[in-house]
Amino acid sequence: MTRVSEIAAVRTVPVPLGSRAYDVLIGPGLLANAGSLIAARLGAPKCGIVTDENVARFHLPALEAALQRDKLHAGSIVLKPGEATKSFRELAPLSERLLELGLERGDLVVAFGGGVIGDLAGFAAAILRRGVRFVQIPTSLLAQVDSSVGGKTGIDTPQGKNLIGAFHQPSLVIADTDTLRTLPEREMRAGYAEVAKYGLLGDAAFFSWLEQSWRSVFAFEEVALTRAIETSIKAKAGIVGRDETEQGERALLNLGHTFGHAFEAWCGYSDRLLHGEAIAIGMAIAFRFSETLGLCAPGAARRVASHFEAVGLPTRIADIPGDTPDVETMMRLMAQDKKVRRGKLTFILARGIGDAIIASEVPEAGMRAFLAGEIAGTGR
Numbered sequence: 001m002t003r004v005s006e007i008a009a010v011r012t013v014p015v016p017l018g019s020r021a022y023d024v025l026i027g028p029g030l031l032a033n034a035g036s037l038i039a040a041r042l043g044a045p046k047c048g049i050v051t052d053e054n055v056a057r058f059h060l061p062a063l064e065a066a067l068q069r070d071k072l073h074a075g076s077i078v079l080k081p082g083e084a085t086k087s088f089r090e091l092a093p094l095s096e097r098l099l100e101l102g103l104e105r106g107d108l109v110v111a112f113g114g115g116v117i118g119d120l121a122g123f124a125a126a127i128l129r130r131g132v133r134f135v136q137i138p139t140s141l142l143a144q145v146d147s148s149v150g151g152k153t154g155i156d157t158p159q160g161k162n163l164i165g166a167f168h169q170p171s172l173v174i175a176d177t178d179t180l181r182t183l184p185e186r187e188m189r190a191g192y193a194e195v196a197k198y199g200l201l202g203d204a205a206f207f208s209w210l211e212q213s214w215r216s217v218f219a220f221e222e223v224a225l226t227r228a229i230e231t232s233i234k235a236k237a238g239i240v241g242r243d244e245t246e247q248g249e250r251a252l253l254n255l256g257h258t259f260g261h262a263f264e265a266w267c268g269y270s271d272r273l274l275h276g277e278a279i280a281i282g283m284a285i286a287f288r289f290s291e292t293l294g295l296c297a298p299g300a301a302r303r304v305a306s307h308f309e310a311v312g313l314p315t316r317i318a319d320i321p322g323d324t325p326d327v328e329t330m331m332r333l334m335a336q337d338k339k340v341r342r343g344k345l346t347f348i349l350a351r352g353i354g355d356a357i358i359a360s361e362v363p364e365a366g367m368r369a370f371l372a373g374e375i376a377g378t379g380r
């Protein structure tokens with residue numbers, strides 16, 4: 001087995017949060033070293049793994065062996081895959097099973113999977129014995145570049161997504177790029193939308209690099225894949241370090257999300273539209289709306305859409321399979337987004353590629369007219 005010290009490609013991104021600071025480790029081959037990576041940083045806790053059936057099928061034996069080698073493995077809990085798992089119904093038995101594993105205050109929950117497992121297991125860790133530490137081992141691209149970092153944990157309810165939860169920072173994030181090789185291609189593309197988001201919101205040079213290099217990322221070329229993930233995590237870590245609980249700047253990470261969440265709700269959070277696909281349409285719309293308002297020079301929206309189209313991501317409401325929402329439905333669904341304050345919608349818009357801004361008090365009439373054009377397919 002290759003020890004981690006021999007893995008030349010491993011990258012470390014610190015998340016600067018004072019007493020709650022932690023590292024994100026990125027690179028191939030990390031899973032096999034998870035035990036020693038955890039033990040070196042967090043002592044010798046008992047580890048309860050939480051994962052889903054898909055991830056378990058491909059990768060659980062490797063993680064269990066790695067934890068057993070360092071005598072850290074307390075047990076593994078394998079849940080059904082899918083957004084429905086992020087629920088009170090699953091949280092209750094999960095919490096009890098973690099207690100049955102004998103996890104105590106100094107021990108660790110290991111969230112091993114995509115964003116669903118990360119959010120649910122992180123929330124379970126936040127409430128178990130009033131808070132135990134947890135480690136994120138993200139296995140989807142979306143989780144590696146976004147959900148595993150920043151400490152937002154939670155579950156969905158019939159009232160909406162992520163409305164119940166807690167800020168609970170992980171103690172370590174281990175992003176093994178090799179695990180992405182078993183991820184379905186559609187999931188990889190959906191996660192890529194969040195990678196592109198970091199370029200679009202604050203790093204024009206990164207977006208240009210992605211336009212040139214996205215094929216290498218999808219071909220799992222180590223240097224390109226690691227660079228895409230590392231640049232994304234650095235951007236997120238910087239923002240979270242400055243604004244952990246989203247009092248301001250962290251809202252920029254929601255570029256495309258108010259529109260996107262409305263599309264996800266419209267599709268019933270089903271496979272009809274994955275989160276990243278909804279966000280891709282949302283970001284393309286945010287740029288078109290920014291141009292309509294004269295905030296952004298013409299051309300940026302076309303460039304965003306062209307890149308997403310090249311990658312195979314949707315960019316228009318008409319790209320959603322099946323029927324599409326009307327203007328009133330869109331307004332109602334967007335108003336349920338938790339980024340609403342006192343009835344006013346706050347949108348993340350852009351002055352250009354790499355230059356997103358928080359726009360509060362967006363005029364409702366202008367939004368309705370714009371959406372009507374988008375839905376009719378007559379938008380720019």
Ligand SMILES: NC(=O)c1ccc[n+]([C@@H]2O[C@H](COP(=O)([O-])OP(=O)(O)OC[C@H]3O[C@@H](n4cnc5c(N)ncnc54)[C@H](O)[C@@H]3O)[C@@H](O)[C@H]2O)c1
Pocket residue numbers: 052053054055058081082083086113114115116117119139140141142143146147148149150151152153161162179180181182183184187275
């Ligand atoms: N906490 C945050 O800051 C934050 C940020 C963004 C998104 N999220 C949440 O993340 C969730 C979406 O995450 P996701 O896209 O990772 O979804 P997911 O966890 O459902 O994973 C997507 C699918 O890929 C499978 N999978 C994951 N890794 C795999 C692998 N290596 N090989 C084979 N299959 C694999 C899963 O079983 C699942 O079927 C949503 O619930 C969203 O709300 C949270």
